[in-house]
Amino acid sequence: MDNLRIVFMGTPDFSVPSLKMLHAVGYHVVGVYTQPDKQRGRGKKVSASPVKELAERLEIPVYQPQTFRDPAAVAELRALKPDVIIVIAYGKILPQEVLDIPAYGCLNVHGSLLPKYRGAAPIQFAIKDGVPVSGVTIMLLDAGMDTGKMLKKTEVVLDAKETTGSLFDKLSVIGAETLIPVLNDLETYEANAEAQNEAEATYTEKITKEMTEIDVKQDAVVIERLIRTLDPQPGAFVMHDGKRLKIWSADVVSGTDAAPGTIIAVTKKTFTVQTGKDALCIREVQPESRKRMATAQFLQGCHMTPGDSL
Known part of the structure; x- marks a missing residue:
């Protein structure tokens, strides 16, 4: 169905591969919706979202409404006459009035194998829970939170040292590769859409500051997964000499x-800390107000001895 009129809605880097692939294979994207420009980084400089930057390079019209509760914003979208709306990490809940506009509905590329891991942080919680397999689901949006019918799934086996950052990158590309076949035969996929089993559904909450402090009384395997969950941001930390010490890489050891x-234990390259069960050999850290560094570099300026405490 290469004659579809598509409206694309997305904001972060996760959305970019799908928009890029839609354009590359020749689909007609009549408009891109993304979050309004906002202040980013330490300098608080106002900047555009990654999706807006790509859309402008591709010369696709960009729309940035504050809300779809504004009738003018809904009318503007309706005037684009989309056959289908593709939503990927847009950052806004779409009201039923918007969901009803396209003839083929609103498709969502979701970063988990639904119905598990609905909600705000499906990629992070896959790492946190230590699941061996994750993936993406192409689904039809409805009024619920990630509750719509499923059209297609693609699985990916997680690496032993998978981080949120590495899985994010993988799933963003896999999402794009999974979306195109669905669009190519959309009527068939929608006719065979599969309802989610509510009994298997789980919801993920947003990552909060309270989750970032490491509890050394927990098992080493749980802490090591948390470290990878919070990489690349915001990072997991312990207190050392009254300051935060972020831990970016660690191995579970006896x-x-x-x-x-x-x-x-302390060597020239690592230090090892006892936990509630087993221990963690720390390989990469970030002292407060400094950059990430190998533990070997950190130990050159920090004297640690066995018996010290975190």
């Missing part, structure tokens, strides 16, 4: 009978 938080 521990001792020392109290959780005790440094049980």
Whole structure:
């Protein structure tokens, strides 16, 4: 169905590969919706979203309404006469009035194998829970939170050291590769859409500051997954000498009978801290107000000895 009139809605980097692929294969994207420009980074400079930057390079009209509760915004969208709306991490809940506009509905590229991991942080919670397989689901949006019928799934096996950042990158590309076949035969996919099993559904909450402090009383395997969950941001930390020390990379190793938080070994390249079960060999850190660095570099300027505590 290469004659479809498509409206694309997305904001972050995760959305970019799909828009890029739609354009590359020749689909007619009549408009791109993205969040309004906002202040980003330490300098608080006002900048456009990654999706807006790509759309402007591709010379696709860009729309940035504050809300779809504004009748003028809905009328503007309706005037584009979309056959289908594709929504990928747009950042706004679409009212039923918008969902009803396109003849083929609104498709969503979701970063999990639904119905598991609905909600705000499906990629992060796949890492946090240590699942062996994740993936993407192409689904039809309805009024619920990720509750619509499913059209197609693609699985990916997670690496042993998978981070939110690495899985984010993988799923953004897999999402684009999964979306195109659905659009090519949209009527068939929609005719065979599969309802989600509500009994298997789980919801993920937003990552909060409270989740970022490491509890050394937890098992090492749980802490190591949390470290990878919060990479590349906001990072997991412990307190050391009254300051935050972010931990970016660690290996689960055998521990001792020392109290959780005790440094049980120090080498030129690493230090090892006892946890509630087993221990963590720390390989990459970030001292407060400094950049990420190998533990070997950190230890050159920080004296640690076995028996010290975090």
